[in-house]
Amino acid sequence: MRFIHTADWHIGRKLNGFDLLADQEAVFQKLVEVIKSQHVDAVVIAGDLYDRSLASEESVASLNQMLFCLNRELDLPLLVISGNHDSATRLSTGRQWFNQTQFFLNTQLKDAFEPVELGQTQFFLLPYFEPAQAREFFKDESLRTLNQAMPKVMKMLTKNFDPTKHHVLVGHFFAAGSTHTDSEIMVNVGGLDAVSLADLADFDYVALGHLHNRKAINEEKVQYAGSLLKFSVSEATQAKGVYLVNTETFERKFIELEPKHDLVHLTKSFAELTDPNFYHQINRDDFLALTLTDRDVITDAMAKLRDIYPHIIGVDRQHGVKLAHALNPQTVKLEPLNLLNRYYEETTGNKLSKQQLNWAQETLDSVKEENDAAN
Amino acid sequence: MRFIHTADWHIGRKLNGFDLLADQEAVFQKLVEVIKSQHVDAVVIAGDLYDRSLASEESVASLNQMLFCLNRELDLPLLVISGNHDSATRLSTGRQWFNQTQFFLNTQLKDAFEPVELGQTQFFLLPYFEPAQAREFFKDESLRTLNQAMPKVMKMLTKNFDPTKHHVLVGHFFAAGSTHTDSEIMVNVGGLDAVSLADLADFDYVALGHLHNRKAINEEKVQYAGSLLKFSVSEATQAKGVYLVNTETFERKFIELEPKHDLVHLTKSFAELTDPNFYHQINRDDFLALTLTDRDVITDAMAKLRDIYPHIIGVDRQHGVKLAHALNPQTVKLEPLNLLNRYYEETTGNKLSKQQLNWAQETLDSVKEENDAAN
Structure with missing residues (x-):
């Protein structure tokens, strides 16, 4: 049998x-x-x-x-x-x-x-x-x-x-x-x-x-x-x-057994991933884990990728992100909270919530107090 | 059939x-x-x-x-x-x-x-x-x-x-x-x-x-x-x-069909309920709803009743409780919060929790404020 x-x-x-x-x-x-x-x-x-x-x-x-x-x-x-x-x-x-x-x-x-x-x-x-x-x-x-x-x-x-x-x-x-x-x-x-x-x-x-x-x-x-x-x-x-x-x-x-949606790990640059010549050739409906090869900050990366790929299960960077202030002297002047907010958004595609902003501000304040006390 | x-x-x-x-x-x-x-x-x-x-x-x-x-x-x-x-x-x-x-x-x-x-x-x-x-x-x-x-x-x-x-x-x-x-x-x-x-x-x-x-x-x-x-x-x-x-x-x-524990409603005085001549004659293991015929305040009523009857599912009063301050001039001097606390304990057998005390105090404070403002 x-x-x-x-x-x-x-x-x-x-x-x-x-x-x-x-x-x-x-x-x-x-x-x-x-x-x-x-x-x-x-x-x-x-x-x-x-x-x-x-x-x-x-x-x-x-x-x-x-x-x-x-x-x-x-x-x-x-x-x-x-x-x-x-x-x-x-x-x-x-x-x-x-x-x-x-x-x-x-x-x-x-x-x-x-x-x-x-x-x-x-x-x-x-x-x-x-x-x-x-x-x-x-x-x-x-x-x-x-x-x-x-x-x-x-x-x-x-x-x-x-x-x-x-x-x-x-x-x-x-x-x-x-x-x-x-x-x-x-x-x-x-x-x-x-x-x-x-x-x-x-x-x-x-x-x-x-x-x-x-x-x-x-x-x-x-x-x-x-x-x-x-x-x-x-x-x-x-x-x-x-x-x-x-x-x-x-x-x-x-x-x-062939799945309805495969789970695929792609390691590509943002430009490649958003190029119709690329994404029209693959099954965009699959569950996708994306590893970006870029080093630069990409504004609104997640939202743009989600427009193309509906089933993204994760995005990370192959090499990390270049620090924003090294690129653009303007950002150096950002307050720590704004810097954090921008970094969070670049990494996750979402903005910090009000609650998260409060927590961050409280933590920054207490660090500042400790610093001030130490100096 | x-x-x-x-x-x-x-x-x-x-x-x-x-x-x-x-x-x-x-x-x-x-x-x-x-x-x-x-x-x-x-x-x-x-x-x-x-x-x-x-x-x-x-x-x-x-x-x-x-x-x-x-x-x-x-x-x-x-x-x-x-x-x-x-x-x-x-x-x-x-x-x-x-x-x-x-x-x-x-x-x-x-x-x-x-x-x-x-x-x-x-x-x-x-x-x-x-x-x-x-x-x-x-x-x-x-x-x-x-x-x-x-x-x-x-x-x-x-x-x-x-x-x-x-x-x-x-x-x-x-x-x-x-x-x-x-x-x-x-x-x-x-x-x-x-x-x-x-x-x-x-x-x-x-x-x-x-x-x-x-x-x-x-x-x-x-x-x-x-x-x-x-x-x-x-x-x-x-x-x-x-x-x-x-x-x-x-x-x-x-x-x-006979239940393991019956559910019984007893309307009795506290003295009767705590009298061994009474409670040795009934099935104390039953689920009991008790209605006390007493009008007086009974200290620690629930605890004493629970010692005798393990399955009390509720206690109430047939006639309500005589107001404590009518009996004992001392209690007239109690602050509203203490009065409430005592009343709650007499009625339920439990003390107010810290959280409940806080809520009560807040409410009393706001009533007092309103009163003061109105006067």
Whole structure:
């Protein structure tokens, strides 16, 4: 059989203020196309279905529809675990009814030990859990880290192995040796909460979620699916999609899914970016992180760029900005507050608010007082 | 067949700060006992399963367990609609899977017109809806009130009547002529959002939720189930429970359910209330609304009462309090702020906070200024 391995949908996520829901629904449709065109027997979703434990009504409606589509419309077995972004309790609503149509959803550690058998493969659905839950489950107060808990979990999982079958673990954790990007909120970064690869050795395939870069680890049997969309500039060059896994050979094939809006990092001069010959050739609708190569002050830069590019998620400078007063003797005469205001505007494209001006003035005043007192 | 008609569970509700979840779980167990001892074929829940559209995780876990118990453990058909307190979207999570085990859940107007047939009875599950939803559904901008929308809804419902069957409507609205207590939040009180009884005439039984007093309306075929628990002092004398309805005769029998803590209104003197001969004879654990018959100032009244009665939800005076300065010439000399402080403490059992004292002082100052200016 062949199953899709995906994870980290983060339904309801925002990208620097832009609502991604329509993009998430669009990439889901791409996934549906893949499922229809390939011979797919099941879908694994390895946690973080929602972006927040308290998802918005729109997100709930959207995810409900997606799960309904996969399990009831496409009639596919669905193997799902909760991630650290999901509320285990909220996500589990309806789970006791889901398994009637082979939609298997685990959100509690205690449920992980009963495998789901599809064909010749046993799937163990291990949801995200914290050491406290392991302490309670194993009645063992010494389990303070994931590192300590996981060998006990694995021992109990492998006890239920049918040796005549293949064994797949679906998990949502940080595997030792993997690297991470800016878009995952790391609950704990560091060795104690990373799962040792040795602990995973008994499985034929470990279908992971948690890290958004599918290449976060390079192991024969351990794979992150990666997110379906790019969630940060650091992922701009990553291809996003799903894995198609064959349970006879455990070969896996990455299938890229085209996003509605790509996330692109451009390093250009302001003149290039505002040149129609350039911007008519690219997809201006993409989410754009811009790095300006200019050194000069550019008046109203953000407003001008936003007129051309509606989805700018950030602008920075490659080399910093030349100090304004070095260019124009007039500005040397500006009061500190005005200088600050101008600098802020040049950098962010916005003026300081009244409140910000007040804070700045207060701070400048107190500095001046201290200076005067010192002199 | 015989079905239970219940409504307005309001899981997660608080009663003057006291968490009712344990009481709600306890009264649910009483309901389970009734279901087991009577011959019950189905359960109707007519809306407001949750108290808030964004229910707490504890409430979600609790309601999920209750619905699982009824539908899967007791193996009963479940006919459920959302009320104005529920989030239609959140509550509907899993609904497409529920009907496989005869758990029918409607949260959208559009779903109301397909009846659920159990034996010789058609159940129409009409969730709470607002005029805007009727406008959208009927593509009729003239529908500004429930009163205007309901005849169109009814006409469409009755179109699907099988004339050889009985017809039950499950609804969550204010039926014209009913009265309400303090614990329902009336979204709109008044004629335009009350449903005329004439609109309901075609049904053999109308199983309603929304009003917490089961006697809110006295009609042969229209019945509120009432809430399972008392949610306000105004309900202190109401019996709470469920109806058992026979679908041959549409006779209905009220079955009272005993709460874990009753809500009792006592009108007594402070001396009686603090007399062990009295309080050892009553259930001091009940939720108590106390009306003191005393006229005198009682120092530290609330603290002393709370020592005896842990679940006081309110204290007032039958006759007001005698003015302190009439009793004790010393207090006449108190400054206005001190008088206010003492009065507040006598009435509420609490002292004014620093912030409240500041507000009071500011107000007194401004009154004094105005007076001085006027004189």
